[in-house]
Structure formats: structure tokens, C-alpha cells
Amino acid sequence: MMASFSFAINGIRTAIMAERNMRIHLVSSVIVICCSIFFSISTIEWLIILLVIGGIFALELVNSAIERVVDLVTEEYLSLAKQAKDLAAGAVFIYAIVSIVIGIVIFLPYMLTILSR
Numbered sequence: 001m002m003a004s005f006s007f008a009i010n011g012i013r014t015a016i017m018a019e020r021n022m023r024i025h026l027v028s029s030v031i032v033i034c035c036s037i038f039f040s041i042s043t044i045e046w047l048i049i050l051l052v053i054g055g056i057f058a059l060e061l062v063n064s065a066i067e068r069v070v071d072l073v074t075e076e077y078l079s080l081a082k083q084a085k086d087l088a089a090g091a092v093f094i095y096a097i098v099s100i101v102i103g104i105v106i107f108l109p110y111m112l113t114i115l116s117r
């Protein structure tokens with residue numbers, strides 16, 4: 001139990017060090033959490049934000065795992081390898097777009113309220 005926990009933490013550390021996207025997600029998440037505190041968003045909005053942040057990290061980890069498995073299987077340029085990587089990248093992309101839309105829907109009204117004061 002403790003061993004699998006430490007393997008998982010290891011994986012997260014590896015991804016943060018090796019994947020630029022993970023660091024981008026990390027910085028974006030800190031900014032989003034700061035905005036959430038600043039605007040005093042509601043409990044339900046916090047839950048949605050946390051779900052979105054957790055989701056993008058989890059998805060990026062799976063994407064990184066798929067990239068490594070593909071690289072492990074072949075160093076050749078193969079159509080299936082390309083498809084596997086592009087599909088995984090597509091999953092992250094869809095989630096990122098949805099996250100941005102959710103961010104706009106949640107934060108725009110707060111920003112407009114402050115601007116209209």
C-alpha cells in the first residue's frame with residue numbers, strides 16, 4: 001500500500017521534471033487557485049475547479065505514460081505509434097479546451113463585477 005503510494009508520487013515527480021506541459025499545468029493551476037481565493041468563488045465552483053485541475057494532471061500523466069510506452073516499443077516512425085501519441089495528445093487537448101471554457105464561465109462574471117464597480 002505504502003509502496004504503491006510512493007511509486008505514484010515518483011511518477012508525478014518524474015512527470016513534473018521531464019514534461020514541460022506538466023510545469024505549464026502547475027503554474028496555471030497556482031494562478032487559477034489564487035484567482036479562486038481572490039474572487040471568493042462558491043463551494044460548487046471550487047469543486048468544479050478542483051475537478052478540472054485534478055483531471056488535467058491525471059490526463060497529462062496518462063499521456064506521458066503512453067508516450068513512454070510507444071517509445072519503448074519502437075524507435076521507428078510507425079503509423080500506429082503516431083496514432084497512439086496523437087490520440088493521447090488529443091485527449092489532453094480536449095480536456096484543456098473544456099477547462100479553459102469552464103474557467104471563462106466561472107471567472108468572467110466575477111471579473112465583470114469588479115470592472116463595473
Ligand SMILES: Nc1ncnc2c1ncn2[C@@H]1O[C@H](COP(=O)(O)OP(=O)(O)OP(=O)(O)O)[C@@H](O)[C@H]1O
Pocket residue numbers: 019020021067074075076077078079081082083085086089
Ligand atoms: N515512433 C513514432 N512514429 C510516428 N510518429 C511519431 C513517433 N514518435 C512521435 N511521433 C509523432 O511526433 C509527435 C510528437 O511526439 P513526442 O514523443 O515528441 O511527444 P511530444 O510532442 O514531445 O509530447 P509532449 O509535448 O507531451 O512531451 C507525436 O504526437 C507523433 O505525431
